[in-house]
Amino acid sequence: MAEVIRMPRMSDTMEEGNIVSWLKEEGEEVEAGETLAEVETDKATMELDSYFDGVLLHIAVKEGPVPIDGIIAVIGDKGEDWKKAIEEAEGQSNGKGEEKEAAASSEEGPAKDAKPEAEAPKEQAPAEAATDDKRIKASPLARSMAREAGIDLANVSGSGDGGRIVKRDVEEAMEKQEAAPQVAAPSPAPAGKPAKEEAAKEEAPKVVPFAFSAGGANYEEKPVSQMRKTIARRLSESKFTAPHFYLKREVNMDKAVQLRERLKDVAPTKISFNDLVIKAAAAALRLHPAVNSSWQGDKIRINKDVNVGVAVAVDEGLLVPVIRYTDMKTLSQINVEVKELAGLAKKRKLQPEQMEGNTFTVSNLGMFGIEEFTGIINPPDACILAVGAIIQKPIVKNGEITIGNMMKLTLSCDHRVVDGATGAQFLQTLTEILEDPIRLLV
Numbered sequence: 001m002a003e004v005i006r007m008p009r010m011s012d013t014m015e016e017g018n019i020v021s022w023l024k025e026e027g028e029e030v031e032a033g034e035t036l037a038e039v040e041t042d043k044a045t046m047e048l049d050s051y052f053d054g055v056l057l058h059i060a061v062k063e064g065p066v067p068i069d070g071i072i073a074v075i076g077d078k079g080e081d082w083k084k085a086i087e088e089a090e091g092q093s094n095g096k097g098e099e100k101e102a103a104a105s106s107e108e109g110p111a112k113d114a115k116p117e118a119e120a121p122k123e124q125a126p127a128e129a130a131t132d133d134k135r136i137k138a139s140p141l142a143r144s145m146a147r148e149a150g151i152d153l154a155n156v157s158g159s160g161d162g163g164r165i166v167k168r169d170v171e172e173a174m175e176k177q178e179a180a181p182q183v184a185a186p187s188p189a190p191a192g193k194p195a196k197e198e199a200a201k202e203e204a205p206k207v208v209p210f211a212f213s214a215g216g217a218n219y220e221e222k223p224v225s226q227m228r229k230t231i232a233r234r235l236s237e238s239k240f241t242a243p244h245f246y247l248k249r250e251v252n253m254d255k256a257v258q259l260r261e262r263l264k265d266v267a268p269t270k271i272s273f274n275d276l277v278i279k280a281a282a283a284a285l286r287l288h289p290a291v292n293s294s295w296q297g298d299k300i301r302i303n304k305d306v307n308v309g310v311a312v313a314v315d316e317g318l319l320v321p322v323i324r325y326t327d328m329k330t331l332s333q334i335n336v337e338v339k340e341l342a343g344l345a346k347k348r349k350l351q352p353e354q355m356e357g358n359t360f361t362v363s364n365l366g367m368f369g370i371e372e373f374t375g376i377i378n379p380p381d382a383c384i385l386a387v388g389a390i391i392q393k394p395i396v397k398n399g400e401i402t403i404g405n406m407m408k409l410t411l412s413c414d415h416r417v418v419d420g421a422t423g424a425q426f427l428q429t430l431t432e433i434l435e436d437p438i439r440l441l442v
Helices: 082-092 097-108 122-135 140-149 167-182 195-203 226-241 254-266 273-287 331-346 420-435 437-441
Strands: 003-006 016-022 035-040 045-049 054-059 064-067 071-076 244-252 293-295 300-302 308-310 312-314 317-319 360-364 383-397 400-414
Touching: 003 082, 016 226, 054 082, 071 082, 140 167, 226 317, 244 420, 254 273, 254 400, 254 420, 254 437, 273 308, 273 331, 273 360, 273 383, 273 420, 273 437, 308 331, 312 331, 383 420, 400 420, 420 437
Parallel strands: 308 360, 360 383
Antiparallel strands: 003 071, 016 035, 016 064, 035 045, 054 071, 244 400, 293 300, 312 317, 383 400
């Protein structure tokens, strides 16, 4: 029996997957456990493995976004009817029964008492087209693309099997839609002016450098990736749901600079200032468990483990791999793990489990020369620490003006979980550790 392959949920926040490429072709034999395709989720590009043995009879979506549970392929015995398998699967899905009924009725022909379609009043055509949109044969991807582009499927001709509307049909309709406003009817020549003169004016090229028409603009649009959609949704929810407040401290990093120089001679890896901040934050979290907590609606969860998320910038936005049991790891272990996870993040190879379980987040923009900024809390954390660059500046020390290595920290707090005094005490402990980092060794 043919098996219909649907888009699985590959992460807890995934709503749709974007098929990047197929590693198997139609007609190829497939074994259970073999990779069928590469799928981009909101967090990473992952491999989609087969759970069945057989032949890849049909690929429903060659590339592009597919919602969770959307049909993407059929695997079965050679020569098996994959169309029947898809029809049965669509009939069993919620909201897909109407498509099957429409297909059946079209095959059986019109009912005896039904009036010919041509006799329907013209005024009712648009309403009927909107009502029958679900009855039109179209792939899930084509429906999604048409909905986002505002295209009526009733006006699109299908080139797929049995007149089914597929991706390329919608793309052609989108191209026509974009081109339509650019084609304007020629205006009639004013009275008294020869038509040839007007035509010559219209044909003459107009070169206006750096000028824009009154009704247009010069811009470029690109589709939003799955990761970018999730970033927008999750951070919007965080910003407008969690009541943020901000606490700031300036830290003297003189001793941290000295320690880092000494560690170069003994550490197996090159320890960074970011590693020191992550380790210090983990130590401070152990002393202030209220900051290592999260809002759960009707309760507050106080986490027993300290798992620090580290924000990593990638082309599509921001990923946050998690260093588990951070307070129990050495600086060298943290350094190696951060480098490894950051490398995977930039290649979009991070697995969902490597980005889950965070109890606190550190975001460092110091390497870009940013002195100070505020971060949006990364759910489900109660706080996020924004770290700026180390700047040499004049400071007063022991009653004298000297040059200090100063770094600014900003703690964003969820006021539902952390009060001002609680956040301030944590930030004070963190400052004390960074200003005397020998405390990390005891």
